[in-house]
Amino acid sequence: MASNDADEPIVYVIDDDEGARHSLEFLIDCAGLRVRSFASADAFLKADPPLENGCVVTDVRMPGMNGIELADELKRRGAGVPVIVITGHADVPLAVQAMHAGVSDFIEKPFGDDTMLVAIRAALARHADRDELQVERDRANQRIATLSTREREVMDGLVSGEANKAIAYDLGISARTVEVYRANVMLKMQAKTLSELVRMVTIARLG
Template identity: 80%
Template sequence: MSNEPVVFVIDDDEGARHSLEFLIDVAGLRVRSFASADAFLEARLPLDHACVITDVRMPGMNGVELVTELKRRGASVPVIVITGHADVPLAIQAMRAGVADFIEKPFDDDTILAAIRAAFAAQAGRDEAHVERDRTLARLATLSHREREVMQGLVAGHANKVIAFDLEISARTVEVYRANVMTKMHAKSLSELVRMVTIAELAG
């Protein structure tokens, strides 16, 4: 499958499933539907650049159980749960399980399309953050042990002289290491370096 966004619709109600499929297709998005959560999971489709819309109450695995299973498998795909009025408590349970949104029936076309677009936008933001994190970690890996020590001093807000004293090297040597760190990390300023190190620490 390509990197083009795709929406997976999971609903045991054939009429509702085809109606959603038609709506999403007309909106210009790729769509594929399944009659059950089990059938969807068995297909083992790549979930990058994807969004899942599922009914909360279905025979077999329900929408909440699907969200839990996707999380167990390490899939970060956004899930939108569709719920009947009587299923609102179950939908709230789904929200706690990590769904992107839940929409109560009956819903209008604009509501579901807005939820899909919001889910894709949030996923794009996460993807971008992951790329930046990986790029930062790769740059950190190029630093020598001493360069890392100098960097930690810089990030802690210490002056060159203080870092030099702590590491028992000259202030001039600290300046050389500092320049190396900024170059290898592609940091234009100290604040940018601090942000990069923070991203790396969160990743760890």
């Protein structure tokens, strides 16, 4: 008996670059997932597609509303749909802005097919099982609890997008000492990148 399409996950690709958009469509379709694409955030919002079992993959830089603004708008509407933002210009302040907008994942170009598919499947799984977010929150809080007071202060600076020298100045320590604390924070939080650290801390603070 055929399954009801409405119950199957669907991925919405939003990118003004036609080549990139079609490439992602092909990748997602070949992975056995339903996919629908839009050339702009405005077109996506105007279409008002069902989001209950959906996931949004959007480029950060587009004419009109950008990817982070779209995530913010969906959050404002209470959509609760996971949003994966793609960027070729990744930096910490942008990652901070993305996570505060409720972005599920933040992927830097160039990325491999597997990286994108893993992110999509993880986002859909979290969306299907809302308890997973609580598990992530608990895990992040447990890791934060292992940090010393100074490590937390350095982590707060990093998550706010401050450079090592700025953190050093604010805390009255040397930039080299900040680097040591920063390495400790990344190790204890089990974060491979600053974007990952930002995501963990944001999830922890949502509670």
